Amino acid sequence: MAGLLRRDMLGVALTVAAIMLPVAGAQAADPIKVGVTITQSPPGSVVQGTQVKDGLEVAAKIINDAGGVDGRKIELVIEDTQGLPEKARAAVEKLATRDKVVAITGEHQSSAALAGIEVAHRYKIPYINTNGWSDVIREKGYPEVFNPGNYNSRVGAAAAATMKELGVKRVVSIAENTDYGIGLAKAIGEALKKIAPDVQYKYETLDRASKDFLPAILPMRANAPDAIINLMLPPAAYIMMNQLYEQGVAPSAKTWLYDGSGLADYPDFWQNVKEAGKGMLVFGLYHPKMAQPALGKQVGEAYTAKTKNEPNRLLFQAADSLFLIADAIKRAKSTDSGALIKALGETKYTGTRGEITFSKDKGYAFNQWLDVPYVTFQLTEVNQKVGDSALVSQAGQPLDPAKLWKPAK
Amino acid sequence: MSGIDVDLAVNGLITGVFYALMAIGLSLIFGILKIVNFAHGEFYMVGAYAYTLIALALGVPVWIALPLAFVVGALLGWLTERTLMRPLYAGYTSWGLMRDEYAVIVTFGLSLFLINFVDKVIGPYAYRGPPLVETSRVVLGPVLISGHRLLAAGIAIAVIAVTAALIKWSFWGQQIRAVSQNRLGASLAGIDTAKASVIVFMLSGGLAAFAGALLSPVINASPDVGIFPAIKSYIIVVLGGMGSVPGAIIASLFLGVIESFGAVYISFQYRDAFGLILLMLFLLFRPQGLFGEKGREV
Numbered sequence: 053m054a055g056l057l058r059r060d061m062l063g064v065a066l067t068v069a070a071i072m073l074p075v076a077g078a079q080a081a082d083p084i085k086v087g088v089t090i091t092q093s094p095p096g097s098v099v100q101g102t103q104v105k106d107g108l109e110v111a112a113k114i115i116n117d118a119g120g121v122d123g124r125k126i127e128l129v130i131e132d133t134q135g136l137p138e139k140a141r142a143a144v145e146k147l148a149t150r151d152k153v154v155a156i157t158g159e160h161q162s163s164a165a166l167a168g169i170e171v172a173h174r175y176k177i178p179y180i181n182t183n184g185w186s187d188v189i190r191e192k193g194y195p196e197v198f199n200p201g202n203y204n205s206r207v208g209a210a211a212a213a214t215m216k217e218l219g220v221k222r223v224v225s226i227a228e229n230t231d232y233g234i235g236l237a238k239a240i241g242e243a244l245k246k247i248a249p250d251v252q253y254k255y256e257t258l259d260r261a262s263k264d265f266l267p268a269i270l271p272m273r274a275n276a277p278d279a280i281i282n283l284m285l286p287p288a289a290y291i292m293m294n295q296l297y298e299q300g301v302a303p304s305a306k307t308w309l310y311d312g313s314g315l316a317d318y319p320d321f322w323q324n325v326k327e328a329g330k331g332m333l334v335f336g337l338y339h340p341k342m343a344q345p346a347l348g349k350q351v352g353e354a355y356t357a358k359t360k361n362e363p364n365r366l367l368f369q370a371a372d373s374l375f376l377i378a379d380a381i382k383r384a385k386s387t388d389s390g391a392l393i394k395a396l397g398e399t400k401y402t403g404t405r406g407e408i409t410f411s412k413d414k415g416y417a418f419n420q421w422l423d424v425p426y427v428t429f430q431l432t433e434v435n436q437k438v439g440d441s442a443l444v445s446q447a448g449q450p451l452d453p454a455k456l457w458k459p460a461k
Numbered sequence: 462m463s464g465i466d467v468d469l470a471v472n473g474l475i476t477g478v479f480y481a482l483m484a485i486g487l488s489l490i491f492g493i494l495k496i497v498n499f500a501h502g503e504f505y506m507v508g509a510y511a512y513t514l515i516a517l518a519l520g521v522p523v524w525i526a527l528p529l530a531f532v533v534g535a536l537l538g539w540l541t542e543r544t545l546m547r548p549l550y551a552g553y554t555s556w557g558l559m560r561d562e563y564a565v566i567v568t569f570g571l572s573l574f575l576i577n578f579v580d581k582v583i584g585p586y587a588y589r590g591p592p593l594v595e596t597s598r599v600v601l602g603p604v605l606i607s608g609h610r611l612l613a614a615g616i617a618i619a620v621i622a623v624t625a626a627l628i629k630w631s632f633w634g635q636q637i638r639a640v641s642q643n644r645l646g647a648s649l650a651g652i653d654t655a656k657a658s659v660i661v662f663m664l665s666g667g668l669a670a671f672a673g674a675l676l677s678p679v680i681n682a683s684p685d686v687g688i689f690p691a692i693k694s695y696i697i698v699v700l701g702g703m704g705s706v707p708g709a710i711i712a713s714l715f716l717g718v719i720e721s722f723g724a725v726y727i728s729f730q731y732r733d734a735f736g737l738i739l740l741m742l743f744l745l746f747r748p749q750g751l752f753g754e755k756g757r758e759v
Contacts, residue, residue, distance in 0.1 A: 094685035098585030267724030287587035320586035
């Protein structure tokens with residue numbers, strides 16, 4: 053009887069094992085789901101959302117073509133936030149609870165990121181902030197949130213250094229009324245106070261949904277500043293630039309126009325601004341003449357082959373976001389949230405833009421890659437490609453105003 | 462009056478003229494059909510894209526692309542009326558019998574459809590329409606204005622005048638006004654009310670699209686560009702009196718100037734709020750607007 057029972061038990065065990073083996077095999081080959089929140093429809097920046105999506109897809113293909121992560125493919129689960137905080141919050145909630153993604157990335161608008169990280173923090177799920185520049189995202193101090201992208205304090209310091217080197221006395225920032233715009237306008241003011249306290253600085257906040265900025269520009273025509281810093285995103289930024297140019301305010305012999313929003317590598321930039329963009333100085337997170345690791349070149353070539361477009365900054369930021377998640381899974385040998393967060397915190401990974409590590413200092417530096425590379429370049433001709441523009445300076449290098457192009461009086 | 466005040470007044474009036482061109486169509490539709498067209502801004506958006514793409518992609522001269530944008534808007538208006546609006550009132554002679562709340566849902570749905578359709582088919586990128594003249598700056602005393610903006614304002618005034626004259630004196634204009642006053646009475650007098658509705662939708666669509674085309678070199682075409690003219694138009698139609706074309710014109714000019722001065726002397730941040738504050742004041746103290754009727758047919 054006992055022998056019979058043992059035989060039965062052995063039979064059951066073998067049957068279960070026979071059933072489970074293929075299941076275990078299937079689990080091993082199950083894709084790793086990564087949640088993506090981007091803007092795919094207005095009113096948010098669909099242009100940015102498209103560039104981020106392309107970057108993530110290029111990175112996913114590179115990872116999957118190389119055999120995936122420990123044999124498992126990466127699968128992107130994409131949610132449209134429309135750039136709206138409430139939609140971003142709902143999207144992260146869905147990705148975390150229904151889709152059971154292992155990490156979330158892709159967000160490129162600060163207001164949406166600020167909403168999304170609250171949910172990610174509640175569920176303790178890793179959140180890689182691709183392009184939310186607002187320092188407040190870092191200042192929250194959430195251990196789940198990692199920032200391999202640019203940040204307002206970095207642009208603030210770069211813009212202030214450029215203003216100092218230009219030798220200007222009065223500077224006006226035109227910022228959109230978002231967490232990103234207002235935060236960056238304040239960051240520039242703080243940086244100017246430190247390195248160029250004699251510069252008179254103020255900022256105007258404009259509604260990004262507005263279509264006519266003339267009433268804000270007319271007083272500037274009467275009393276033009278030495279430099280105007282654009283902190284608005286398209287399409288509002290294009291309208292504002294055209295109106296600045298039509299009113300003869302900037303770029304002009306008297307007033308520099310400096311872009312702190314990365315407008316120049318948008319594919320629709322020149323079609324929308326024409327002469328209004330000639331002479332603009334640009335804070336750039338990507339320039340073809342920048343030194344770049346091999347992975348950056350691979351991603352850039354894959355993107356151009358896929359879209360026929362020139363590479364752009366968001367492409368690399370998005371690709372790095374996914375590469376970092378894949379790297380953390382490999383090192384953690386797990387997709388468990390806690391293990392992933394720990395592995396991400398210990399990151400030392402050479403991505404598309406350089407070696408990425410995350411600072412543990414408090415404030416804007418928390419979980420931030422501090423050495424995000426940047427350059428300053430000037431657009432000296434209408435329809436000029438970023439690669440053909442004049443590379444004025446790289447991070448930390450001085451700028452020589454005598455070498456810059458300026459419109460005649 | 463200082464130089465900047467003259468500048469603000471002129472720019473405010475020019476902005477008001479553009480507002481009027483956007484709002485007249487919406488006012489006409491309300492006057493005839495007694496419904497609010499929530500897709501009005503998207504007619505504007507379609508016109509902006511039509512002009513820009515016809516001129517840039519097909520290489521058609523701007524002076525031909527401009528009226529073609531009107532035609533595209535009018536055709537979209539015709540299609541909307543025949544397929545979406547006609548079933549709402551077909552067979553009804555009185556608005557009391559019509560379920561006009563359905564029109565709100567239908568036009569709101571059309572608005573979302575058009576925004577997303579353009580976003581997916583043409584793409585999310587903004588397009589700047591080619592200007593009618595290349596002169597970037599014209600100096601008129603203390604006023605500095607782009608050549609295109611000045612010319613566009615002149616064309617807008619001419620189009621508004623022709624539209625007002627057609628409604629007042631033309632055969633179909635008189636029939637439209639009759640339907641506006643009493644649809645049942647007009648029907649009993651032998652007026653084809655359905656045809657009047659089609660004409661109004663085509664005219665409204667055409668005017669909104671024309672405004673979009675005219676302004677596309679100033680306000681770049683993008684999928685969501687229609688939100689701004691739609692909101693302004695709703696405010697103007699209420700301020701001017703629902704269904705009143707002269708009221709819409711005067712309210713447009715008034716709003717343009719108020720916004721221009723308010724943005725400088727109060728705050729640019731509240732620029733779009735000035736219209737909404739006016740709207741609330743009118744709804745409280747003069748709900749019929751400047752030229753509207755006090756009551757509606759029940």
